[in-house]
Amino acid sequence: MDFKIKRLKLLNALSKTTKAVSIRSPLPVLTGIKFDLQENCLILTGSDSDITIQTRIEKDENLIINQTGGVVLNSRYILDIVRKIDSDEISIHTIDGALTRISGSNSKFDLNGTDILDYPRIDLSKTGTKVLLNSLILKDIISQTKFAASDKENKPILTGINFKATNHQLECTATDSYRLAKKIVSLDEDVTFNITIPQKSLDEISKIIESDEMIEMYVSDRKVLYVFNNNIIQTRLIDGSFPDTNRLIPDSFNYELDLDTHYLLNAIDRVSLLTNEQNNIIKLDMDPDKIVLSSYMQEIGSVEEILDNAFYKGEPLSISFSSKYANDAIRAFNEPKIKILFTGEMKPFIIKDYEKDDVIQLVLPVRTF
Template sequence: IYIVDGTLTRIEGANSKFDLNGTSYIDYPRIDLNKSGVHLQMKSTDLKEAIEQTSFATSEKETRPVLTGVNFKAKDHVLECIATDSYRLAKRILTIDSDVSFNIIIPKKSLIEISRIIEKDEFIDLYVSDRKVLFIFDSVLIQTRLIDGSYPDTSRLIPHEHNYSMSVDSVSLLNSIDRASLLSNEQTNIIKLSMSEDNVMLSSYSQEIGSVEENLSKAFYKGDDLSISFSAKYLNDAIKSINGEKVKVLFTGEMKPFIIMDFEKDDIIQLVLPVRTY
């Protein structure tokens, strides 16, 4: 590899030659990588987990740009990472050593790249400014812009009282969702939970294909009889992100959002909106 003339770079092998046109370094934008802004240090594995447990719930539509990123909100030694596309919500709560305060929205694509780079358990430094955030770890510096705008107040979306609850083995429920999805409409992928204290049934129906019903024998339900329909994909994503042996699902009503959480911990909250079926 060598420079032929000015910005022309030549790469030669035994039987091939490439000439690549470059650009003068003077034209390359100047990037400010100074360590400025609010400083936060945390474990890289905690950040990686938080990204994986929330970023999938961001919106793919650009109509509301703030929803295409993850909201990082720090206050009183607590860091909340929140993502929603208006149909589901993912929230991870972390306890941090630093008593810092900020409320920012980081683009999903940037977070995914950072998550891929993190390979070992170490400390990572974040420097949060008004328009950007700088990540420093393992001799790597990554700077990303922030999404302008105010993230919606999602606290009012999460119900705090629950009249019905179900606990179930995660793998068992995931397998049942996969089987029920086989006969659901690929576009809507809607499945239905019919619950009583004696029986919990997962089902789906497609006019073109047929129907399927499966008794969730490993599920324990408490509350009055309740039926609720929702996206199989959303529930599947939520359970996988929790990555626990057992989950609890908390309901407040037939057409009210319901929550999926780890059976023993409450630092991850997944919320899914039901779908009205006729």
């Protein structure tokens, strides 16, 4: 293997593929990045068996190929070398077996690699149900739902985001049993599937999306493949049935609070100042004449804020909830105004955009004495 490449071009590709690599992998070869230099391109692959990221660099003025071949290089060291080497162009070639020389204008590194044949074969074929999805819509889906997924492994299915397609519609849902986030988007294709993708894998995919483009999504029984802009990302699916969350979402409401998104976020921030991570409960007291947000901790003190820029419809109502959960839910909206819909004091409440219904956030209240 022997090639010359622009440093920033290689750095960008390595930054993507290393996102799939785990330094704690039980298979030592998977702590590396596979370099596969072909006649017309360089293909970089990183994987931890849960997620695989492959990036392709085409042969052009940025990539000069002298001799094809391949090697697996430790992801941490090769990324650091390429990041810190002081040169616009880098030469990389294997010297003896898997020993690889990386050189710039004044620097030379010899890095021990692994034979490319030792890298496990990963099937990245485009099989399964095909769906076209705009990259920015996928990014929105992930950002508007991921925070509601569970971080506890005792219920693995809840650590993912559920993608359910039917009747030209895709419902994406995450829940940890205490809150729920749902995003609904329209599909051109009339396809049917119900899969749950690990939240961590989707988070890495979101970081790789750089521009507004169409993504090809291939859904199979055990994996899903994303293809876009010289990148192929494959992630395993979580086994099991995702709970039917539609029955948790009320369809009629007796109370409604309308207000500005940033105004409420700032108020929650101030009222949360006298709470802590273990006990971040705040209280909302509402009637048509006065709306008050407050918190009280016996060992710290209390705070009260009147929301005079809010509009409330309904009988008097008091409800307590986690300021963190409410804050996460409200931040998911990119619109200036939201509405909060209630059915009762100890019933889940819904947060929606003031005009659209494509994003639904549900938060469970907390009993306070």
